[in-house]
Amino acid sequence: MNKEYYIGIMSGTSLDGVDVVYCEITPNSCKLLASLEYPMPLELKSDILMMTEGKNSLEKVGQIEHRLGVLFTQAVGTLLIRENIDASTITAIGSHGQTLWHAPQNGVSMQLGDPNILAAKTGIPVVADFRRKDVALGGQGAPFAPAFHEFIFSNINASVSVVNIGGMANITVLGDKLIGYDTGCGNVLLDMWVNAHYNLAYDKDGIWARSGDVDYVLLDTMMADPFFSQPYPKSTGREKFNQAWLEEMIASRKDTVYFRPLAQNVQRTLLELTALSISNEVLKFNTDVVLLCGGGAKNTFLVERIKTLIPNIEVAIAQNADQIEAMTFAWLAYKRIHNEEVNLKDVTGARENTILGGIYA
Template structure:
């Protein structure tokens, strides 16, 4: 049964003795803002009680992006950025409480992911900038954070984190996959066992290219990409990146797919270096589309429906190109009761609840860890 944004739906995960409220906060790889959800859980249902979305202040956004690369005085800069992000999270919490009419004491915990600035599970670490103790102090609510480290310690990728939640909301449907189009694209295969992995860039490279050439945060509706022409030679060179050929479990981020990565490939051929910026944008769009389609064809060939969420679901050109590339039905999660911008934030509310109830939500079939782990660390109010 499909459900509206405020309606009940199956929750999965651990049983609760009574109705509980949790907040989920997410600032993703795109680094454009904070999405928040206040959710009500009972033994069999989730209800979205309130949502909030706050753009990141430009100075904070710039610093978070800069911290993805080595630079001077990194430790102090990272600490200040973490405090700024926690304060911004606290503003989102205030909006959610005001919209729902709840007091801090009525919320069991906040799930706050933080901002990933390094993701190197192959080297045994992942780093999310966050100040969860500061957020707990500001909000007066316990905070669950650091969701990835335990899985990495168990030999996993620490990502993606949301497949267990996708299965809880959408159920086990072997002919259906969930596609999140954030900065990075990731797939959840809703079979048994549930599987999930990153496929490569979704919006991240396109956003960075638009910021460089349009001085805009992103390509609104994909209009700029639609005005260009995909260059097949450049596209073939981009797809030749060895990471795309790796088998899951796998995850990625700005550590690999940065503007430096793109410029290194553009500069390899004088013709590519002279391409119109709109043609490069069109090529980047096809890079995302074709690597997603190839991953579905290889790892979920019997897919009959792809459910799309994340900011890319609002990009008309992206969705149109996906519709042409995929031989199955393309829909958004909104058609199944889940607003596309709320999915990841609600997932972190669900993950916070899983932590509180001792439910292992990091799945070895997804991350490659030696065993399932309880995600996160708790910072009391």
């Protein structure tokens, strides 16, 4: 079987770092050989966040595009050196890019990180801009991981759903017809709230959330957001689940008397929101097993809550749970290089399956 070697780069909505993977890919397998998480400089993170809040200049957009291209190149270079990999043995790099604005309903999915820098500095062809062809065909342009979940998990001898808990969360249900969509926010609001109160990047193992009580009035107010009842295909991002959204929810807490909830109770309620919005969707398909992946799968309290909310479904952590998103983009690069269409139309709602991504060489 022809083996080819690819690199995948993922920088997700959490802005916690750049995940890089080195994979061996054949027509029916994708083996993770090495991986690395490269830190996102705090200054760049804060510029990106300001951008997503609409508080930055056009000049900054150009700078962010360039700085991310350099960052991705440094991340790949570090992995190549550390693993002693000869760049000429890599067929291509698949780069997701950093999403700055995702509004497919308006035909927009803007992802930055100049792939030309990566191609010029590494000498390796780069596949990037995966989402916009799907959007041009009327699709959501997201989530894309379901096609890869289908590729790697379809040999499991049970009915399976996969839930990725990143900044946002998404579900995949494997079956004759592939189903996949965003379930809502994953870690993004939990990270934002703990950062505002304790200046931490995230609430490790949900310890702070565990110290609070669920505010059920606030939880109901948040769960009443139309996103949670909207039928799929659907995808979301920081444009929706952000600080302004949370403040609006707290302010419109539907109770007889308004009072501002304690900070730890908000954290606890946000964790419950993530657990409940995921569990509600998992229960709709009632598979034998749900595999969790993404950084949220390391939040022990969140996983505990999901297990409690879906007691009849086996919950397991997927193999390579932290790297699956980056592996998806290594595999999507393989698909592009081989001019193969990706089975995503039922997930994204695009008119047809198509070849995704542009090649920068």
